[in-house]
Amino acid sequence: MSPLHHISLLTKNSRDNVAFYTQILGMRFVKNTVNQDNHRMLHYYYGDYQGTPGTVVTFFIVPHLGHRYDNDHYLATIGLKIPRNSIDYWENRLQDHQIAVIRKGKELYFRDHDDIQLILEEVDQLPLEEDHQVHNEIPGDKQILGLRSTEIHVKEPEKTSEFFEKLLGWQTNQQKIQFNETDFIKILPTDTQEATHMGRGGIDHVAFAVENDDALDRLYHRAQEQGWLIEKIVSRGYFKSLYIREPGGNRMEFATLAPGFTIDEPLETLGESFALPPFLADQRAEIEANIYPEN
Template sequence: MKLRGQHHISSLTKDAKKNLAFYRNVLGMKLVKKTVNQDNTSFYHLFYADEQGTPGTEVTFFEIPNLAQKHDGTNTINEISLRVSSVAALSFWKTRFERYQVTHNEVQTMNDTAVLPFQDPEGHKMLLVAESDLDDKREPSSPEEIPNDYNILGLGPVRLKVQYVEPTSDVLTDVLGFTKKGEYKNGEHRVFVFEADRAGLSGQVHVEEDKTSPKAREGRGSVHHVAFRVETEEELQQWVKRIEDEGFQTSGFVDRYYFRSLYFREPNGILYELATDGPGFAIDEPVDQLGKSLSLPDFLEPNRKEIEAKLQPLQT
């Protein structure tokens, strides 16, 4: 029972159309699944990833049209990152961000790694992270104007900001099996680095301790949860028992159709998901057609006409 790094990151958007314009047209990520929020089918749930929707490359967004602006603070997933292949790629993206008027900082070093901080149009905090020694040589689909060498390759470290690091550290190490790899400073704050077993940057969780800021308030641009990879359904069932035996209230085993999931909150209130690698996004449409039409799980398909009537058209 070892987690295999990040499976996906899920965040919040107020406007699916603008969200699609940024993540597809500016970042060059592929929309691999256009579906709905299974808990509120009136709104979209969009998945961006590589060409096949490989676990570990997915950034997803729940659309909530009346969502207020978020307020930054503690006890939240403060920042996510995406991996690229080199420092040269960061220079390319800095130029591209200037062209498209994307809010960004200069290329800098964080935890001995070159990074480029930026935000999407709703204030979603992100980093591009240069990973120079790559085992993964996939080349995700991108607009032709983004050279293959500079493509976004998948998820990098996720950064949590909490008031008290010890409870979060205990869950990551004692319950989920992460290893503490070191620490660094972000301004005046200490940041502790944890890593899933042999998962590298795509399996890192950075925990920043901030004892003075107020708690965050969720809104557009917030990260809703982080999901970690589990190989099989059988292993996920074992995780359900293990986490409940540790005294946590969980969702139990949940069928999300494209994967199976378990949800629970750690003591600082951050929502974790454990998700299986399969069945995958090709379960209901061919790989070369991913994201081109509205996909609905079997249990929602009988309500397709009603669901489509509530959705604003989204050209893909």
């Protein structure tokens, strides 16, 4: 299993975002909820039919969000896997939707409305199991399998590599931490002292999967002992999360696999209503009244 859990980004337009990730990429809208650190901000989750960790991409909706400036440290690219014998289908589909796409071998490069670089790579894997396939026009044997990769850009890559090796035992080889045959992260150098500025399409964090609460607590204590910059450990309802800034300044999240997205709505109707985890349920009226308005 890949340790990738989810990737979270910023978008300025909820309608364009939903259309791109559900209608074009065919992901399921698995959760319509709120940013738990800012209750005025919507938080959308996309994934396979069950919202399985490792398939999930999330977006904070920030109306009127400005341009992003990727400079001294930032996260970039959403790498997604597609099953064997599906790349021609996806190249044609993207072109049919008037999306500029570049094909390099088994990879397709393209961008969404927020100028986010996406990469679809055909891998030698079977399609999703039937109970994980989304009910839409995309054939089950062509649907996106899940997350494959992302990039960590920092001024001093060796310090970020040391962070992953000391905390998790992950070794960097030629700027890459390879998790399995398909999945990886890259740690790449930046060449400017200009400060990064978050904006449209910026990646807020990448999250890695941790088996359960006990494993997360052990990781938390190890991070404390090693002196890393811990932001917080907190229950998000759908999972428990530990946030740490790696030495380059990018936010890393470590999230448990359970309990998942069905704690506040049934699997069959995930994403169809505005959902709040149980600890926010009694604030529903206030939260709904104060969501950032969109045009």
